[in-house]
Amino acid sequence: MKKIIAIIVVLFVAIITVAYLYFTGLNSEQKSSQHSLYAATANSSFVFSFENDQSIIDILKGQEILQQIIGADKFSQLEQLKNQFLNLPGINNYFDHQNVYISLNPGSNKDINFLYTTQINQDFDSKKLLETLKANKISVTSTKALFSVKLNDTLTFYAGFEENLVVLSTVPELVINAIKGASNKTNNFADFIKSNSRVTKNSLAELYINFETLPLLLKNTMPGGLTGELFPLDQQSAYAALVYNFSKEKLLLTGVTTLTKPNSYYQLFGNSPPKKVSINNILPDNTANYTAYTLNNYTSFRGNLSEWLKSKGQEKLVSNLTQNIKDKYRIDSEQLFPKYFNDQMITFQMSSTEKLGAINLSNGDKLSQQLIELSTKYDEDISVLNVDDLLYSFFGEAFKKFKRPYYCIIDNYMVFSNNASSLKSFLSKYRSNKLFINTQAYNNTLNQLPETANIHFYLDLENSENIALKNIYLPFFRHIYSVEGLRNYTSISYQLSSDGNKFLSNVLMTKKIEQ
Numbered sequence: 001m002k003k004i005i006a007i008i009v010v011l012f013v014a015i016i017t018v019a020y021l022y023f024t025g026l027n028s029e030q031k032s033s034q035h036s037l038y039a040a041t042a043n044s045s046f047v048f049s050f051e052n053d054q055s056i057i058d059i060l061k062g063q064e065i066l067q068q069i070i071g072a073d074k075f076s077q078l079e080q081l082k083n084q085f086l087n088l089p090g091i092n093n094y095f096d097h098q099n100v101y102i103s104l105n106p107g108s109n110k111d112i113n114f115l116y117t118t119q120i121n122q123d124f125d126s127k128k129l130l131e132t133l134k135a136n137k138i139s140v141t142s143t144k145a146l147f148s149v150k151l152n153d154t155l156t157f158y159a160g161f162e163e164n165l166v167v168l169s170t171v172p173e174l175v176i177n178a179i180k181g182a183s184n185k186t187n188n189f190a191d192f193i194k195s196n197s198r199v200t201k202n203s204l205a206e207l208y209i210n211f212e213t214l215p216l217l218l219k220n221t222m223p224g225g226l227t228g229e230l231f232p233l234d235q236q237s238a239y240a241a242l243v244y245n246f247s248k249e250k251l252l253l254t255g256v257t258t259l260t261k262p263n264s265y266y267q268l269f270g271n272s273p274p275k276k277v278s279i280n281n282i283l284p285d286n287t288a289n290y291t292a293y294t295l296n297n298y299t300s301f302r303g304n305l306s307e308w309l310k311s312k313g314q315e316k317l318v319s320n321l322t323q324n325i326k327d328k329y330r331i332d333s334e335q336l337f338p339k340y341f342n343d344q345m346i347t348f349q350m351s352s353t354e355k356l357g358a359i360n361l362s363n364g365d366k367l368s369q370q371l372i373e374l375s376t377k378y379d380e381d382i383s384v385l386n387v388d389d390l391l392y393s394f395f396g397e398a399f400k401k402f403k404r405p406y407y408c409i410i411d412n413y414m415v416f417s418n419n420a421s422s423l424k425s426f427l428s429k430y431r432s433n434k435l436f437i438n439t440q441a442y443n444n445t446l447n448q449l450p451e452t453a454n455i456h457f458y459l460d461l462e463n464s465e466n467i468a469l470k471n472i473y474l475p476f477f478r479h480i481y482s483v484e485g486l487r488n489y490t491s492i493s494y495q496l497s498s499d500g501n502k503f504l505s506n507v508l509m510t511k512k513i514e515q
Contacts, residue, residue, distance in 0.1 A: 034194070035165050035182055036101055040117040041190040042181020043174070044103035045214045049197065050205045084151045088136040094120050094129050095166075105174055106220045110473055115178055116168040129166075146172055188260070189213075189239060196241040196256065207253060209240040212260070222472050237261040240505060250448060253507035257496055263311040265397040266455060266496070266503075268304045272296040274452035274497040279344040279360050282413055283436040284429035288463040290348035292456045293398060298341050305396050318393045325387060329373045337394040340367040342412070347398055351463040354422035356415060357391070357399050364412040371407075381408050382423050391416070436460075441490040445510045449495055454503065457494040461486055488512050 040047050095118050103115040120129060130147065133140050139150035149157045149168070160167045160175040167178045181187070189210045197206065214236070242255035259267050275294040283290060295301050309315055322333045342360040349355045361367055374390070375383040384406045391399035407416035408423050410430065417423050429435065436442050442460070461481075469477055479485045490510050496503035 036117045036119050037193060038184060038187055038190050039165060039167055039178040039182035040101035040103045041187055042178050044105050045210045045217045046104035047208045048102045048205055049099055090132045106216045110220050112220060113171045113174055115174045117178060118166050120164045120166055146175055192239045205244040207242045207244060211236045211238040221476050237264060242505060242507060249511055251509040255505050257503040257505045263308060268301055268308060269293055269454040270498045272454060272498060274454050276451045277453055277456055279346045281437050282358060282430060283348055284350060284426060285434045285436050285439055286351040286463055287436045287460060288349045288351045288467055289459045290346055292346045294454055295343050308396060321393050331373055336370055345395060345398060353467055354425060356417040356422055356426060357402055358413055358415040361412045361414060364409045368409045378406060378420050381427060382406050382420050444513055445491050445493060449493060449506055449508055453495045453497045455496040459492045461489055461491060
């Protein structure tokens with residue numbers, strides 16, 4: 001759950017920042033300047049770029065959804081920034097035809113700070129800009145390395161200049177570090193942005209995510225650090241470039257996600273064409289979140305999994321397990337999952353916090369017979385595996401937590417959990433047809449996404465509320481689940497579909513259907 005909670009937090013903050021960017025109305029009609037790009041990406045996990053079109057800004061101003069997403073207090077602050085700074089005579093001219101970046105950076109007190117980076121047109125210099133600010137009665141004072149720009153008693157920005165580079169933030173340290181970072185031309189994240197920028201006048205904005213530095217940001221939003229379910233994110237190497245599409249019915253980001261290192265677990269699914277996800281049909285109606293995976297060929301996946309285990313120093317895990325099963329039970333483990341696994345796997349959590357996993361099978365009855373010697377009967381429906389790491393050895397990271405789980409096999413699905421009670425809850429829902437696929441909100445989300453994918457992260461906001469309360473710092477939780485926040489939305493989805501050396505990506509956030 002914490003991994004999915006991480007996704008909702010960062011996407012929510014991302015949406016707030018994109019809205020912030022729209023509202024400012026800064027002009028930018030050229031390709032991004034490398035100078036400001038390297039400054040913006042120096043210490044940030046999230047970077048936004050925006051190419052302005054006045055008609056788009058006018059549309060966004062008139063939509064209630066903007067204030068609903070960012071909240072009344074933040075909306076008021078944006079109005080102050082716009083009216084008391086950006087709309088002043090002469091100010092916009094200094095940034096005309098320049099790209100603007102907004103970066104998210106971890107704060108020092110469980111918060112997230114913003115950094116604004118752009119460049120002054122060559123026709124102007126920083127001295128003239130400061131003179132214009134003072135002429136418009138904006139208080140500007142000089143510190144040791146920065147300028148303090150005070151809009152009113154509660155809103156102050158710090159500004160730094162380096163040649164024609166302009167960096168602003170409410171946190172002076174961010175400005176200083178960004179200016180230093182502008183000279184670092186070995187920034188792989190910045191290079192990724194340069195090669196993947198697709199912002200045009202038909203696009204509202206673009207979001208770039210650096211998963212390598214994401215842990216520093218996430219640790220400010222939730223207690224406990226990136227351990228347990230979040231541990232994979234602590235070592236994830238990937239970049240994403242997503243175009244922001246805005247409508248009254250949904251929030252949609254589309255683009256690509258690229259893995260930067262070959263030993264990523266998700267890369268195991270990148271060599272297979274995307275397939276229609278169907279294993280979600282077994283999910284109970286109180287599903288809080290899930291991650292579904294599809295495979296086209298298990299034999300190919302197995303070979304790549306062996307290399308992945310080797311990269312983790314666990315190359316002997318499978319061979320030792322296979323030999324142990326053969327010696328102790330006289331069973332060939334290759335006649336288990338390699339023979340009867342079909343093409344899909346999933347991990348999911350119910351609103352009651354119970355965690356489960358499942359795989360679909362080509363012949364559940366035969367696998368059930370093969371597992372008898374490796375299991376102990378718990379009751380009529382449920383057994384428990386007597387062998388450690390069986391699922392992890394054949395499927396990898398997704399099932400690492402299910403070391404010696406309870407399981408049941410029903411309708412060519414093997415469903416498992418670390419608690420027998422969780423399986424009983426699942427079976428009760430499944431047999432009474434109380435399924436997630438039968439809910440209107442979930443179907444509404446699926447209808448707005450491509451049918452095929454390799455990996456699909458999904459979070460149901462209502463079913464996850466109690467879980468989120470335990471996993472997110474209270475200020476973030478209150479804002480997300482308030483009427484001014486995401487109370488009127490049903491879910492967040494992050495869908496990955498393989499496309500050569502990258503994943504085509506869709507991030508969708510759907511609104512509740514009005515009755």
